[in-house]
Amino acid sequence: MPKCTINDIAKEAGVSKATVSRVLNKPSSVDPNTRERILEIMRKRRYTPSASARNLSRQTSTIVGVIVPEVDNPFFGEILRGITSIVDKHNLTMICVNSDDKAEKDKKALKMFKEQRVAGLLYTPAIDYSKPEEAKEILGLIQDLDTPVVIMDRKLDVFERYDGVFFDDRKSICEATEILINAGHTKVGIFNATMEGILARTRQAGFKDALKKHNISYNKEYCYLGNYTMTKSYQLACEMLESEDCPTAVVTCNNRTSMGFLKALREHNLKLSEDISCIGLDRIEALDIVGNDFNFIRREAKLMGQTAGELMIHRIAFPSEPVQNVFLESEIVIRKL
Amino acid sequence: MPKCTINDIAKEAGVSKATVSRVLNKPSSVDPNTRERILEIMRKRRYTPSASARNLSRQTSTIVGVIVPEVDNPFFGEILRGITSIVDKHNLTMICVNSDDKAEKDKKALKMFKEQRVAGLLYTPAIDYSKPEEAKEILGLIQDLDTPVVIMDRKLDVFERYDGVFFDDRKSICEATEILINAGHTKVGIFNATMEGILARTRQAGFKDALKKHNISYNKEYCYLGNYTMTKSYQLACEMLESEDCPTAVVTCNNRTSMGFLKALREHNLKLSEDISCIGLDRIEALDIVGNDFNFIRREAKLMGQTAGELMIHRIAFPSEPVQNVFLESEIVIRKL
DNA sequence: AAAAACAATGTAACCGGTTACAATAACCAC
DNA sequence: GTGGTTATTGTAACCGGTTACATTGTTTTT
Numbered sequence: 001m002p003k004c005t006i007n008d009i010a011k012e013a014g015v016s017k018a019t020v021s022r023v024l025n026k027p028s029s030v031d032p033n034t035r036e037r038i039l040e041i042m043r044k045r046r047y048t049p050s051a052s053a054r055n056l057s058r059q060t061s062t063i064v065g066v067i068v069p070e071v072d073n074p075f076f077g078e079i080l081r082g083i084t085s086i087v088d089k090h091n092l093t094m095i096c097v098n099s100d101d102k103a104e105k106d107k108k109a110l111k112m113f114k115e116q117r118v119a120g121l122l123y124t125p126a127i128d129y130s131k132p133e134e135a136k137e138i139l140g141l142i143q144d145l146d147t148p149v150v151i152m153d154r155k156l157d158v159f160e161r162y163d164g165v166f167f168d169d170r171k172s173i174c175e176a177t178e179i180l181i182n183a184g185h186t187k188v189g190i191f192n193a194t195m196e197g198i199l200a201r202t203r204q205a206g207f208k209d210a211l212k213k214h215n216i217s218y219n220k221e222y223c224y225l226g227n228y229t230m231t232k233s234y235q236l237a238c239e240m241l242e243s244e245d246c247p248t249a250v251v252t253c254n255n256r257t258s259m260g261f262l263k264a265l266r267e268h269n270l271k272l273s274e275d276i277s278c279i280g281l282d283r284i285e286a287l288d289i290v291g292n293d294f295n296f297i298r299r300e301a302k303l304m305g306q307t308a309g310e311l312m313i314h315r316i317a318f319p320s321e322p323v324q325n326v327f328l329e330s331e332i333v334i335r336k337l
Numbered sequence: 338m339p340k341c342t343i344n345d346i347a348k349e350a351g352v353s354k355a356t357v358s359r360v361l362n363k364p365s366s367v368d369p370n371t372r373e374r375i376l377e378i379m380r381k382r383r384y385t386p387s388a389s390a391r392n393l394s395r396q397t398s399t400i401v402g403v404i405v406p407e408v409d410n411p412f413f414g415e416i417l418r419g420i421t422s423i424v425d426k427h428n429l430t431m432i433c434v435n436s437d438d439k440a441e442k443d444k445k446a447l448k449m450f451k452e453q454r455v456a457g458l459l460y461t462p463a464i465d466y467s468k469p470e471e472a473k474e475i476l477g478l479i480q481d482l483d484t485p486v487v488i489m490d491r492k493l494d495v496f497e498r499y500d501g502v503f504f505d506d507r508k509s510i511c512e513a514t515e516i517l518i519n520a521g522h523t524k525v526g527i528f529n530a531t532m533e534g535i536l537a538r539t540r541q542a543g544f545k546d547a548l549k550k551h552n553i554s555y556n557k558e559y560c561y562l563g564n565y566t567m568t569k570s571y572q573l574a575c576e577m578l579e580s581e582d583c584p585t586a587v588v589t590c591n592n593r594t595s596m597g598f599l600k601a602l603r604e605h606n607l608k609l610s611e612d613i614s615c616i617g618l619d620r621i622e623a624l625d626i627v628g629n630d631f632n633f634i635r636r637e638a639k640l641m642g643q644t645a646g647e648l649m650i651h652r653i654a655f656p657s658e659p660v661q662n663v664f665l666e667s668e669i670v671i672r673k674l
Numbered sequence: 675a676a677a678a679a680c681a682a683t684g685t686a687a688c689c690g691g692t693t694a695c696a697a698t699a700a701c702c703a704c
Numbered sequence: 705g706t707g708g709t710t711a712t713t714g715t716a717a718c719c720g721g722t723t724a725c726a727t728t729g730t731t732t733t734t
Contacts, residue, residue, distance in 0.1 A: 005720055016684050021722060031682060046481055051452040052393040053720035056689050061389070071417060077409035084435060093449055095432055098421060112430055115388040144383055230625070262626040286623035288567070289599040342690055353714045358692060368712060390690035393719050679732070688722085697714075703707095 004045045012045070013038045024049065055117065063093050064120040064312065065113035068152075069101040069127065074285055075255065075301045076124070079152065082305020083122060090313060092119065101126045103134050110141040120148045120312040125156055127197040148315035150308045154198050161323060163315055165307045168327045169199065169281070172297045173206030173251060174213075176279040176332055180249040181214050183337045185277065189222035189240065189247030191233055191257045200225070203253045203281070222247050226257070233260025241268045241276075249277035255284050258296070273336045283333075293336035304328060341382045349382070350375045361386065392454065400430050401457040401649065402450035405489075406438040406464065412592065412619055412638045413461070416489065419642020420459060427650060429456065438463045440471050447478040457485045457649040462493055464534040485652035487645045491535050498660060500648045502641050505664045506536065506618070509634045510543030510588060511550075513616040513669055517586040518551050520674045522614065526559035526577065526584030528570055528594045537562070540590045540618070559584050563594070570597025578605045578613075586614035592621050595633070610673040620670075630673035641665060 010017040015034065022030050023038045030038075041047075055061045064087055068076040080096060087094045095116070097109040103126045113121060121142065135158045142149055142159075151164035180188050190207045193200035204223075211218050224240055226232035233252070237260055240246055252258040258280035265272060272278060272293060279295040287294055307326055315321075347354040352371065359367050360375045367375075378384075392398045401424055405413040417433060424431045432453070434446040440463045450458060458479065472495045479486055479496075488501035517525050527544045530537035541560075548555050561577055563569035570589070574597055577583055589595040595617035602609060609615060609630060616632040624631055644663055652658075 007720075017721080018685080018723075019683060022683090025722080029682075034682080048448065048451045048481075050393065050454060050720055052389040052398070052454065053689090054722080056387065056389040056393055056691085057720080057722045059689065071408070072411060072414035074409060077414070080408060081435070093432060093453070095430060098418070111385065114385045116430070117387060117389065144385075234625075259623060259626050266626060266628065284623065284626075286596060286621065286626075288571075289596050289603060289621075289623075291603065344690075354691080355693075355715080356713060358690095359713090362692080366712075371712085387690055390719090391692080393721085394690080394692045396719065675734100677733080679730100681730075682728085684727075685725085687724090690719105692718085694717090695715085698712085700709100700711080702709075704705105 004047050006047075006049065009038065009041055009045065009047055012041050061117045061119050062091065063095055063116050063118050064122065065109070065116070065118040066094055066096040066122045067099050067106055067109050068096065068124050069099050071096065071098045073255070075282055075299075078301035079124075079305035079308075082302040082307075083309045084305075085302075086306055086309030086313065099124075099126045103138065106138055107141060110138065110145065114141070114145055118145065118147055120150070120316060121145055122150050122152060122308045122312060123159075124152045125154050125159065127154065127199065148312050148319070150311045150315070152304060152308050155202075155325070156198055163311045163324045163326075165304050165311065165326045165328065167299050167304070168329055170202050170206035170209065172299075172330045172332065173203045173253065173281065174209040176251050176281075176297055177207050177210035178213065179332065179334065179337070180251070180277060180279060181210060181216065183249070183277065185247075185249035186216065187219075187222065187245075187247040187249070188216075189224060189250040191224045191226070191236065191250060191252040191254075191261055193228045193253070194225045200228075200253070207251060221245065224250075228254040228256055230256045230260040230263070233257040234263050235260075237261045237264030238268075241265070241270065247276070252278060252280040255280065255282040258282070258284050258294070262294075277337055279332065279334075295332070295334045295337070297330050298333050299330045300328065341384050343384075343386065346375065346378055346382065346384055349378050398454045398456050399428065400432055400453050400455050401459065402446065402453070402455040403431055403433040403459045404436050404443060404446050405433065405461050406436050408433065408435045410592070411622055412636075415638035416461075416642035416645075419639040419644075420646045421642075422639075423643055423646025423650065436461075436463050440475065443475055444478060447475065447482065451478070451482055455482065455484055457487070457653060458482055459487050459489060459645045459649060460496075461489045462491050462496065464491065464536065485649050485656070487648045487652070489641060489645050492539075492662070493535055500652055500661045500663075502644045502648065502663045502665065504636050504641070505666055506590075507539045507543035507546065509636075509667045509669065510540045510590065510618065511546040513588050513618075513634055514544050514547035515550065516669065516671065516674070517588070517614060517616060518547060518553065520586070520614065522584075522586035523553065524556075524559065524582075524584040524586070525553075526561060526587040528561045528563070528573065528587055528589040528591075528598055530565045530590070531562045537565075537590070544588060558582065561587075565591040565593055567593045567597040567600070570594040571600050572597075574598045574601030575605075578602070578607065584613070586616075589615060589617040592617065592619040595619070595621050595631070599631075614674055616669065616671075632669070632671045632674070634667050635670050636667045637665065 006017045006020050010020045019030055020038055023035050027035055070076055099105040106126050139158050149162040151159045151162050155166050177188055192203055195201050208218055224236040226236050241264055252261050281297045282299055283296050343354045343357050347357045356367055357375055360372050364372055407413055436442040443463050476495050486499040488496045488499050492503050529540055532538055545555055561573040563573050589598050618634045619636055620633050
């Protein structure tokens with residue numbers, strides 16, 4: 001069986017290729033006997049229709065494009081699982097590209113997606129949109145795709161015309177900060193990224209909300225701003241722990257950040273919750289082997305992926321409904337304060 | 338610009354579509370003036386050729402299929418990074434499917450890959466090949482693909498006709514065990530999966546090799562066989578620690594397994610290396626926050642991905658060279674014994 | 675029994691590219 | 705000036721499907 005196209009099947013069955021095509025796409029329209037005969041031949045020859053030919057002819061595709069900044073961050077790993085569960089259910093195929101948070105890679109991926117004429121796009125914009133032209137260019141590429149788009153995790157004004165799923169981090173961080181304040185802490189610090197990215201700004205805003213609510217003045221000294229990596233956070237935490245005026249409680253705004261903080265704590269022979277309290281955003285990997293007393297804001301990343309997938313499916317079905325922005329709430333898990 | 342095909346470009350430029358096609362594929366064959374004019378029109382109209390049409394016509398595809406059992410395991414995350422680096426370089430597109438170690442999902446993915454007429458397959462076979470017919474069926478699907486295939490990580494006889502990349506776990510585990518023996522341990526245990534899978538068997542063999550070499554009898558009591566999950570390993574480790582005859586050193590054959598072991602250790606208020614020694618396969622996540630004294634076999638998963646990618650590229654170029662099996666060596670990192 | 679409706683199938687155009695081959699024009703050698 | 709190259713472009717078939725429309729035979733309606 002060197003190859004096997006719809007023509008070969010048709011020839012062997014002594015019918016036209018239209019009939020063969022119908023067996024696959026509208027079985028009820030072909031005589032049961034003919035149908036069975038054709039199906040049998042298909043099985044025998046191990047016929048598999050070509051996606052390219054089908055897509056070309058139908059002017060659609062079953063591929064959905066996904067862009068995430070870090071596949072190997074468990075947060076995005078879970079998002080991918082969520083997406084997969086929906087995409088599989090609808091017999092779609094996912095192409096996932098890792099952007100390393102680089103706008104450059106986003107562009108490359110978007111061009112590739114256009115070549116593939118993707119049926120939809122699930123997009124976590126790279127955070128390094130330093131220049132506005134960059135964002136404009138990417139917006140152009142996305143419009144070019146001319147397909148349903150769902151923005152994930154990072155709410156940027158440029159993309160406000162598209163559906164989106166986000167976590168209400170402002171609220172969560174505010175609540176977390178309040179919990180620390182209510183526990184009696186007056187010197188509450190925050191580990192966050194510098195204010196370039198929207199995530200960092202949102203989270204910082206939540207932190208400020210809490211302080212204002214409790215009439216505590218915002219002290220820049222207590223803000224340790226890095227870049228959401230463990231090494232940077234570790235370094236900042238060391239500085240903090242060695243400073244003369246060290247907060248008694250902190251909020252850490254990212255799982256990597258939490259890990260850097262914990263590492264510094266350990267190296268300074270300090271005990272979590274006893275010497276300094278902490279609530280982190282997202283659980284950290286290997287939580288269990290560190291001990292169970294890490295407090296964190298539990299964000300259901302998988303749910304974000306599912307929601308994004310569903311929004312996309314819905315948008316494919318109803319292209320002209322108003323734009324939807326879903327904000328997912330998170331739960332705060334307190335083990336020990 | 339409602340849509341934009343090669344015909345639209347040709348019309349606007351007043352040339353035949355063959356010429357437009359040549360601008361893209363063999364630019365030297367078209368007059369520089371014409372070429373520039375056409376390129377300009379393409380830019381203006383934001384023309385992007387359709388991958389489906391191109392693939393259909395060329396009878397090839399730029400998609401490579403990848404199957405891994407757990408995307409969210411950092412080991413496979415790194416493999417994917419390695420693959421990406423190669424695949425990107427050759428302007429190919431990767432479709433990655435997560436099998437959850439279920440043969441059923443492998444089959445589904447392979448069928449989808451055939452529809453896509455993938456240019457190559459990088460395959461980590463699901464471990465749950467309980468029945469031989471299952472393996473035969475999958476082999477059939479793979480042969481059907483009729484494309485270069487590289488087997489990753491799991492060396493199964495069924496796939497011996499294909500290129501493969503593997504870690505020499507048998508050697509590594511043997512060496513690790515020897516290190517423990519040479520450090521004076523006579524009661525060395527092993528945390529491994531039960532013997533269904535090839536990985537578990539290979540590792541167990543390495544363990545036995547070391548014992549035999551040092552004339553230590555193989556004691557089944559010291560073999561804690563589970564399923565490479567943290568929970569199971571934790572449970573086994575608890576049993577071990579509470580048993581009357583507990584090994585003084587263990588080898589843990591998987592990162593999740595190591596984590597379960599460490600958790601149990603911690604809950605029993607035992608100190609790693611002081612109370613019981615351990616060498617694990619693969620580093621564990623969050624190593625740094627736990628402390629630096631976890632010994633492990635460092636496997637360069639990224640290298641496995643790269644090698645697999647390169648083998649595939651090579652096989653595409655030279656289809657009839659003899660099958661290659663690459664065995665990657667690992668380094669053992671000892672922090673504290 | 676003629677007209678109308680329906681079921682099953684075939685015909686042929688189309689999707690958007692690629693490419694072998696043909697055609698034309700310009701150039702070169704002798 | 706004739707024959708032979710070479711450079712540039714066009715023509716048309718093809719890749720493997722889908723689908724509107726036409727055709728044929730059968731059944732139903734009246």
